[in-house]
Amino acid sequence: MTVPFPARRRHLLLVAAAASLLAGTAQAQTAAFPNKPVTIFTAFAPGSGPDAVLRLVSEKLSKTWNQRVLVENRPGGGGFIAIDAVKTKPADGYTLLQLDSEHLAALPHLYKSRGFETLKTFEPAAILFRTPFMLAVAADSKFKTVADVVAAAKAAPGKVSYGSWGVGSPGHLGGEELQMRTGTEMQHVPYREVSQLFTSVGAGDVSWSFGSLPSSQGAFKAGKLRYIAIAAPKRIPQLPDVPTMAEAGGPAMDVNSFVVLVAPRGLPAAVRDKIHADVAKAVAEPDVQGRFNTFAFETLSWSPDEIGRQAAAKSKIYGELAKRKNISLE
Template sequence: MNSTFLTLKRRHMVLAAAGALLATAAQAQPEAYPSKPVTIFTAFAPGSGPDAVLRLVSEKLSKTWNQRVLVENRPGGGGFIAIDAVKTKPADGYTLLQLDSEHLAALPHLYKSRNFETLKTFDPTAILFRTPFLLAVAADSKFKTVADVVAAAKAEPGKVSYGSWGVGSPGHLGGEELQMRTGTEMQHVPYREVSQLFTSVGSGDVSWSFGTLPSSQGPYKAGKLRYIAIAAPKRIPQMPDVPTMAEAGGPAMDVNSFVVLVAPRGLPAAVRDKIGADVAKAVAEPDVQARFNTFAFETLNWSAEEIGRQAAAKSKIYGELTRRKNISLE
């Protein structure tokens, strides 16, 4: 066997080994995300503001990813119906969940016996928007300012009523915060449906309620409601004549809710970052921004870490408010 033959044989062996290594490396490379359809569950009902935004954003993501993005509504149960549908899914980014800040920050205080902490079960993945709340009264209400509401509540403790769309909702907890800050006692009246709530406010069955622009615009445009303040640091362009709580003689309050996408805990950072970046790109598109403007939704550029920090800050406030009145959903 001559040296030339041996050299060629060694060269073939080296090339074969290199080919095997390349094949193994190629097999080890994860598929680019997403390589199959993505399902986003939501705790919100069809037709709600968060649902409308999610469907717009899902259409954008479907085009960006070249994959179907399905939306599954699972409202009810304080958010647990949607949560239970997602929490045991793989942490691979193919099943996401739309929640709001109250699902993240209030549920642990409202359901203490469950020993459930949302952000120990899910990873924050992308921010969608934040919405402010306005204080609404009947169009013919005697209350013209927040100072009027507070004065009436102080004059007759427990007589002034306020409504919300459920125990533990931002409207309920915002009302508790107003009482805490003003040293008043008011009667909370929870409703099952947002439409029923604002019908009752408009007819004077309850004295007032916090509400978002999209949830209360129907009765407002029909002349049944009047906004006397916005619970935010500054006025909003959609309602420039509505003063802030502080300008209307009340405490400086910031009652808001932010809406996010989360994933089962353990989502790879690269997948999380891709989802976050692609959602931000979708939200920035003109038609989505136009919808945001209609709803008075605020665009945010929060990272996943910032979502966690903001949720922790809300959790501290909600913990204090729920302890104050022993508020529970159990």
């Protein structure tokens, strides 16, 4: 049936008015946010690299927003202590959560019985940084290249050991990927403390480990560790003499972790966009970039949607690795 012209005109006017109202509401949300303190929970311990960056960024946000931005550390429990503290909070931007890519992409595969998918409960709000991982051995190790590690593992399956800072960590899953790509079998040794891990690598208790620059540089600077490769597509300025995995005779691998801010799902788009833009502005500040340079953290310009796509890509890889060795934290 043809709608009479006056009725159609009224309908169009109503649609236009609704659109205008929605636009005005979005602008009001953006303008009003935040009008009270914001709390950012983090799954990382005080003094860690992600915590140090978050505290710097939170100071910048406090000035930009003219509101207190509080940091609450909730480490442990595979990330679930922090997750549980935030998941039932209102989706209004006043409670955010700092997680890494493994919390986003690996948890569903490590805790299958929980039926928990991080990005069905939370949505990305902003990217903070990405960190690459180096393959470290003891300073006096016989291994000079990744090819040496692979050859030894093929010659004696299960005898070459590697450490990590826990089951399901990037160090563990990166080691599983190296084995999968090279057809080798190595023994995984998980540690509860990062400092203990690199002390053991330096002492030769385990043959090697992946490690980020901030977590391993203490042992490296003390002359206990040697980096034989970086698991990235290219070398980094902080360690220009350290070759990539491929250059060191191994497979071309990209072992990294990225750190983000997420919010309970349902965050208004205007608030999400403001958080994203203001975090990007904070990260670009010279003192934050200086900290990034010290830690070899990489600045990224990912949108919230891109964060989701990158997490999905990691989830696919982690799912394959978890299934291959029946890796679980349950």
